[in-house]
Amino acid sequence: MMNRLFLTTEMDVQTWTYILVGLTFTLYIGIAIWSRAGSTREFYVAGGGVSPLANGMATAADWMSAASFISMAGIISFAGYDGAVYLMGWTGGYVLLALLLAPYLRKFGKFTVPDFIGDRYYSKAARIVAVFCALLVSFTYVAGQMRGVGIVFSRFLEVDINTGVIIGMLIVLFYAVLGGMKGITYTQVAQYCVLIFAFMVPAIFISIQMTGNPIPQLGFGSELSDGSGTYLLDKLDGLSTELGFAEYTEGSKSMIDVFAITLALMVGTAGLPHVIVRFFTVKRVKDARKSAGIALLLIVILYTSAPAVAVFARTNMIETVSNQPYAKVPEWFKKWEETELVVFTDKNSDGNIQYLAGDAFIKGENGKFDFNQPNLSTKNELYIDRDIMVLANPEIAKLPNWVIALVAAGGLAAALSTAAGLLLVISSSVSHDLIKKIVKPSISENGELIAARLSAVGAVCIAGYFGINPPGFVAAVVALAFGLAAASFFPAIILGIFYKRMNKEGAIAGMIVGIVSMLLYMIKYKLGWLDDVLPSKSEWWFGISPEGFGTIAMLLNFIVSITIMKFTKAPPQEVQDIVENIRIPSGAKEALNH
Amino acid sequence: MKTDNNAKAYWRDNIKYVLILLVIWFIVSYGAGILFKDELNTFKIGGFKLGFWFAQQGSMYVFVILIFVYVRLMNKLDKKYGYDE
Numbered sequence: 149m150m151n152r153l154f155l156t157t158e159m160d161v162q163t164w165t166y167i168l169v170g171l172t173f174t175l176y177i178g179i180a181i182w183s184r185a186g187s188t189r190e191f192y193v194a195g196g197g198v199s200p201l202a203n204g205m206a207t208a209a210d211w212m213s214a215a216s217f218i219s220m221a222g223i224i225s226f227a228g229y230d231g232a233v234y235l236m237g238w239t240g241g242y243v244l245l246a247l248l249l250a251p252y253l254r255k256f257g258k259f260t261v262p263d264f265i266g267d268r269y270y271s272k273a274a275r276i277v278a279v280f281c282a283l284l285v286s287f288t289y290v291a292g293q294m295r296g297v298g299i300v301f302s303r304f305l306e307v308d309i310n311t312g313v314i315i316g317m318l319i320v321l322f323y324a325v326l327g328g329m330k331g332i333t334y335t336q337v338a339q340y341c342v343l344i345f346a347f348m349v350p351a352i353f354i355s356i357q358m359t360g361n362p363i364p365q366l367g368f369g370s371e372l373s374d375g376s377g378t379y380l381l382d383k384l385d386g387l388s389t390e391l392g393f394a395e396y397t398e399g400s401k402s403m404i405d406v407f408a409i410t411l412a413l414m415v416g417t418a419g420l421p422h423v424i425v426r427f428f429t430v431k432r433v434k435d436a437r438k439s440a441g442i443a444l445l446l447i448v449i450l451y452t453s454a455p456a457v458a459v460f461a462r463t464n465m466i467e468t469v470s471n472q473p474y475a476k477v478p479e480w481f482k483k484w485e486e487t488e489l490v491v492f493t494d495k496n497s498d499g500n501i502q503y504l505a506g507d508a509f510i511k512g513e514n515g516k517f518d519f520n521q522p523n524l525s526t527k528n529e530l531y532i533d534r535d536i537m538v539l540a541n542p543e544i545a546k547l548p549n550w551v552i553a554l555v556a557a558g559g560l561a562a563a564l565s566t567a568a569g570l571l572l573v574i575s576s577s578v579s580h581d582l583i584k585k586i587v588k589p590s591i592s593e594n595g596e597l598i599a600a601r602l603s604a605v606g607a608v609c610i611a612g613y614f615g616i617n618p619p620g621f622v623a624a625v626v627a628l629a630f631g632l633a634a635a636s637f638f639p640a641i642i643l644g645i646f647y648k649r650m651n652k653e654g655a656i657a658g659m660i661v662g663i664v665s666m667l668l669y670m671i672k673y674k675l676g677w678l679d680d681v682l683p684s685k686s687e688w689w690f691g692i693s694p695e696g697f698g699t700i701a702m703l704l705n706f707i708v709s710i711t712i713m714k715f716t717k718a719p720p721q722e723v724q725d726i727v728e729n730i731r732i733p734s735g736a737k738e739a740l741n742h
Numbered sequence: 743m744k745t746d747n748n749a750k751a752y753w754r755d756n757i758k759y760v761l762i763l764l765v766i767w768f769i770v771s772y773g774a775g776i777l778f779k780d781e782l783n784t785f786k787i788g789g790f791k792l793g794f795w796f797a798q799q800g801s802m803y804v805f806v807i808l809i810f811v812y813v814r815l816m817n818k819l820d821k822k823y824g825y826d827e
Contacts, residue, residue: 248760411772444806448805
C-alpha cells in the first residue's frame with residue numbers, strides 16, 4: 149500500500165494528464181449518451197425544463213472559454229491594472245443580461261435570438277440580418293476555442309497541435325450532434341465542476357505558499373509570508389518599476405480607452421447569442437432571473453481569483469528568471485522553449501537572463517516576433533507568451549504533478565464547453581432561422597432535427613479547419629466578437645423590449661450601421677487592410693482602440709435606430725401587443741415550435 | 743384577467759428598480775474602478791489600493807449582489823401585482 153502511494157506521487161505529468169483528461173472525456177461522453185435529444189425542442193432549448201442551478205452552471209461553463217481559463221490571468225499579469233477591462237467587462241454584462249434582457253426573452257419564449265428579432269420586427273429582412281450577425285459573431289469566437297484545445301493537447305499530451313484540434317473536434321461533434329442543447333447543458337454542468345476545481349486548486353496552493361492565506365482573493369492583498377512584512381502588491385509594483393515596466397497597479401492604457409473597452413465587453417456579453425439562448429432553457433421568467441444570478445456568482449469565483457493568480461504568477465516568474473544564469477533554468481522553462489512560447493537570446497553574452505521592459509525581438513512582416521532577430525534597441529533578453537502563464541504557473545510554483553495535469557483537463561473543459569455552445573448557435577441559426585423560417589417552412593420536425601445535426605457537423609468542420617489553419621487575423625478577431633455583438637444585437641433587443649414604438653425600419657438600419665461601422669473600424673485599425681501599414685494608435689478616433697470601438701458602434705446603432713424610427717410608421721398593433729405581453733412575467737409558455 | 747393599469751403600474755415599478763440598480767452598477771465599475779480610481783488609490787485596505795481593488799475585485803462582488811437583490815425585489819413585485827407563478 150505504501151509502495152503504491154509512493155508510486156502515484158511519483159507519476160509524471162504526462163501520465164497524470166492522460167488519466168485526468170481520459171476520465172473527464174469519458175464522463176462527458178457518458179452524459180451525452182444519457183441525455184441525447186429526441187425533438188427539436190430538446191435540441192434547441194433542452195426541452196425548456198432545466199433547473200436554474202443547472203442552467204447557471206451550464207451558462208458559466210459556456211461563458212468561460214479557453215480565453216477566460218488559459219489566457220485571461222496571463223493577460224492581466226502583463227497588463228496589471230488594465231486587465232480590469234476584462235474582469236469588469238466580462239462580468240458586468242450579466243447585470244445587463246439579468247435586468248434588461250433575460251426575463252423578457254424567456255417570456256417571449258422562442259428558440260433563438262434571430263427568432264426574437266424576426267418576430268419583434270415583423271420582417272424577414274430583420275431576421276436575415278440577425279442570422280448573419282449571429283453567424284459572424286459565433287464563427288469568430290469558435291475558431292479561437294479549437295485553437296485553445298490544440299495548444300493544451302500539444303503541450304501536455306505531446307501530440308501535434310493539429311491532432312489535438314481533430315481530437316477536440318470529434319469529442320465536441322459527438323456530444324453536440326447527439327445531444328443538442330440538452331446534451332450540451334448537462335455536459336457543461338460537469339465541465340463547470342472540472343474547470344473551477346482545476347483553476348482553484350493551484351490558486352489556493354500558491355496563495356498559501358506566497359502569503360499564508362488560503363483564499364487567493366485576499367491573499368494577493370496580503371503581506372508576503374517570508375516575514376519581510378511587505379505587501380505582495382507593493383513588492384510587485386517595486387519589481388515592475390525596477391525592471392522598467394509600468395507600475396503593476398497603475399496600468400498604461402488611457403482612461404477613455406479603458407472605459408470604452410469595458411463598456412464594449414459588457415454590452416457585447418449581454419448581446420452574445422450563445423449566452424442569451426441559455427435563458428430560453430428554463431421553465432419560468434423568475435427562473436431566468438435567478439439563473440443569471442447563479443451563473444454570475446459561479447463565474448465570479450474564477451474571475452476574482454484570476455487577478456490573484458496573475459499577481460502570484462508575475463511575481464514568481466520575475467523572481468525565477470530575472471538575472472538568473474541561463475544554464476540553471478528550471479525544467480518548465482526548457483519545455484516551453486521547445487514550443488517557442490518562451491524564447492531567450494543572450495544579447496550581452498553574460499550567460500544570465502535579463503528580463504526587462506521592451507520587446508526582446510523584432511517583429512517580422514506578419515506582425516509576429518522573428519526569433520532570429522534580437523531587438524538590439526532594448527536590453528530585454530526574454531520573450532514570454534502571455535498564454536502560458538496559467539498553464540505554467542503550477543510548474544513555476546513547483547506544485548505536485550497531478551495539479552499540473554488538472555490544469556490541462558480544466559483548460560480542455562473550458563474550451564470544449566464554449567465551443568459546443570457556439571456550435572449549437574451556429575447550427576440552430578442554419579436549421580431553424582434559415583431553413584425552417586426562410587427557405588423551407590414546410591419542413592417536418594424530423595427533417596429540421598436532421599438539418600440541425602447536419603449543420604452542427606458542418607460547423608464543427610469549418611471551426612476545426614480554422615483551428616488547424618488559423619488565418620493570421622483569427623486571434624485578433626476573437627476579442628472583437630464582443631464589439632460585433634454590442635454593435636448589432638444589444639440595441640435591437642433593448643429597444644425591442646423597452647421601446648414599443650420601435651419599428652423594423654429603425655432596427656434594421658441600426659443593426660446594419662452598427663455592424664458595418666464596427667467591421668470597417670476593425671479592418672482599418674486592427675487588420676490594417678485599407679492601408680499599406682497598420683495605422684498608428686494616434687489615429688484612433690477619440691483615442692479608442694478597435695476593442696473599445698464596439699461602444700461607439702453601439703451608440704451609432706441606437707442613434708440611427710431612433711432617428712429612422714421617428715420618420716417611419718409605428719409597428720402594427722399585434723407587435724405592440726407582443727411587447728406588452730413580454731413585460732408581464734407570468735404565463736411564460738414552453739418555448740414553442742411555432 | 744389583469745387590468746391594463748395593473749400591468750402599467752407593475753412596469754413602472756420594475757423600471758424604477760432597474761434604474762436604481764443600474765446607477766449602482768455604473769458607480770462601482772465605471773466610477774470607482776475607472777473614473778475616480780486615482781483619487782481612491784490614495785486610500786489603502788490591506789495591500790490593496792482602493793481604486794485598483796474596485797476594478798479587479800469589488801465591482802464584481804457588487805455585480806453578483808445586484809442581481810440577487812433584483813431577483814428578490816422582482817419576486818416580491820410579481821406577488822404584489824399577482825403575476826407570481
